[in-house]
Amino acid sequence: MRSGRESGKPADDAWSSPVALTVNGTTHDLALDNRTTLLDALRERLGLTGSKKGCDHGQCGSCTVLVDGRRVKSCLILAVTLDGHAVVTVEGLAGPDELSPLQAAFVAHDAFQCGYCTPGQLCSARGMLDEVARDWPSAVTGDLTAPMELTDAEVRERMSGNLCRCAAYPNIVAAVREAAASR
Incomplete structure (x- = not known):
């Protein structure tokens, strides 16, 4: 692991794209299947399981995160569209030993x-x-x-x-x- 950056495993098929996601202040260089939602990238590739998959249709809000400071239902947005954007999950709202x-x-x-x-x-x-x-x-x-x-x-x-x-x-x-x- 490089300082401040993590490399993800490449996607298994040819329908993938490189994506640099800055999540909670850390930039992650990933190769993701173009169909991967932000929610799945966060949970399955980055191990950030705070955001929940409730309905998977954008109706319940349990997957809400902040993208560039705006509320986004992460089950509805493709991760590849967020290359270079800043994402904050519940894990990033405060420090590890404190509450916001x-x-x-x-x-x-x-x-x-x-x-x-x-x-x-x-x-x-x-x-x-x-x-x-x-x-x-x-x-x-x-x-x-x-x-x-x-x-x-x-x-x-x-x-x-x-x-x-x-x-x-x-x-x-x-x-x-x-x-x-x-x-």
Whole structure:
């Protein structure tokens, strides 16, 4: 393994392409079958199993990751289309021995039950909070320390692409609102 870069095994057939994916700050040079989804590349080639394969149709959101800071359902996007792009998975939201404020809020509000959807919920919430922060009135005035005060309805609407079969929604909403207010 080279410093900061990892080489993946080449694909088995001629229908592959070289791809340089920067995932959680580390660049991975891979040769992937052109039909490989980002989710499969993350889980099967890079061993990053935090993102879950729920429906494999982009309907549940358990595979949500951030690509260049935007929320993406990784089961719907081909990995070869992301050559040179930056991907953040749930494993990259905080350091190995610490929780991000968002993760800490999820723990404090018991915003999970079985936990299967939690990685996607966390990545989606992180992306959503970043999207809101770009448009928040405090960003216009330059006061980036002003808290973002989102209503329950706003959080539910903005997080509507992520399903929780355990119905932990009230706790997820509370956790996201706390993280928004503490930004």
